[in-house]
Amino acid sequence: MATTVSPTTGSRAAPGASIQPPRPITAPQAASPARNSHLWVTPWDREGSRPGHDPRSSYVERYWLGVIGPSSLLLLRHLARHLDANPDGGVIDLSTTARSLGISWGPGRHNPMNRTIRRLVDFGLAHEPRPAELQVRRTLPGLSRRQIERLPEELRLTHGRSTEPGARGSHHGHRLSPERLRALVHTMVELDLGAGAVEEQLRTWGVTGHQLDRARSLARSMALHPSRQPLPRSM
Numbered sequence: 001m002a003t004t005v006s007p008t009t010g011s012r013a014a015p016g017a018s019i020q021p022p023r024p025i026t027a028p029q030a031a032s033p034a035r036n037s038h039l040w041v042t043p044w045d046r047e048g049s050r051p052g053h054d055p056r057s058s059y060v061e062r063y064w065l066g067v068i069g070p071s072s073l074l075l076l077r078h079l080a081r082h083l084d085a086n087p088d089g090g091v092i093d094l095s096t097t098a099r100s101l102g103i104s105w106g107p108g109r110h111n112p113m114n115r116t117i118r119r120l121v122d123f124g125l126a127h128e129p130r131p132a133e134l135q136v137r138r139t140l141p142g143l144s145r146r147q148i149e150r151l152p153e154e155l156r157l158t159h160g161r162s163t164e165p166g167a168r169g170s171h172h173g174h175r176l177s178p179e180r181l182r183a184l185v186h187t188m189v190e191l192d193l194g195a196g197a198v199e200e201q202l203r204t205w206g207v208t209g210h211q212l213d214r215a216r217s218l219a220r221s222m223a224l225h226p227s228r229q230p231l232p233r234s235m
Contacts, residue, residue, distance in 0.1 A: 037093065037094050038091050038094065038132065039091065039092050039094055039132055039134050040089060040091055040132060040133045040134070041079055041082060041083065041086075041089060041090060041091070041092055041133075041134050041135075041136060042088070042089030042133070042134075042135050042136070043083050043087070043089070043136060043137075043138050044126065044127055044135035044136055044137045044138070045137055045138055045139065051139070051141075052139030052140050052141050052142075053139060053140045053141075053142070054080065054138075054139060054140075054195065054196040054199050054200070054216065055073070055076045055077045055080045055139075055140060056077050056080060056195070056197065057196050057197075057199060057200045057203075058200050059142075059200070060073070060076075060140055061073070062155065063143055063151065063155060063159055064140060064143070066151065066152075066155070067123065067143065068119055068120065068123055068125070071101070071103055071112070071116045072116050072119045072120050072125075074101045074102075074103075075097075075101060075103070075117070076120060076125060076126075076136070076140075077196075078097065079092075079134075079136045080136075080196070081194075083138065084195065084220045084224070085224065094113055097113075098112075103116055117134065120136070124137075125137050125140060143159065175207075175211060176207060176211060181207070181211060181214065181215055181218075182218060184202070185198055185202075185215050185218045185222065186218075186222060188201060188219070189219055189223055194219070194223070195216050195219040195223065198215060198219040199212060199215065199216050199219070
């Protein structure tokens, strides 16, 4: 009986043994790609185009924190500062950003930084129109009824009081003269208060609507270009 040679190994096969066809040679499978290490961040909503709360306001810290979690809130505030400095958008390094916020960063799609971004997207606070691009809301809406119902009882009560008609910061707010508004904003910026803190303080004084939007823009402009801002007139 004839002896056959295996085409895959070149060794002699036993008499009567079947010959296996050669296995195809395939390239090693590449690992699933990680999220790009850089992200182009742009505003999702034009400043002042929709009512809401600055990510750095006390409302967001008090009520949104338990909804999106501390990591997502930290990232949202970091991106708000980034957009203050780059109103038309700019690039951030995800690795550097993650380290600065105390969030882990590593290869793979499911690292903590990527999950933090994903949470913002899931709650409608950010949007990914294409790979390596993130659009972020400049202002956050008030909590939905369902989200309010999930708050601890104490927060549910304070949230209800803060949104009652006639509460501080309601739509029928106090109107300041342009000179008075500018002077107040200038003083708070000189005290190193950020735009979010300035906005929140003005809300407690009853400033709303276009005046609040104007004050927010003034605070950001004064913080970025302090030397270009004239001192307010004496009151």
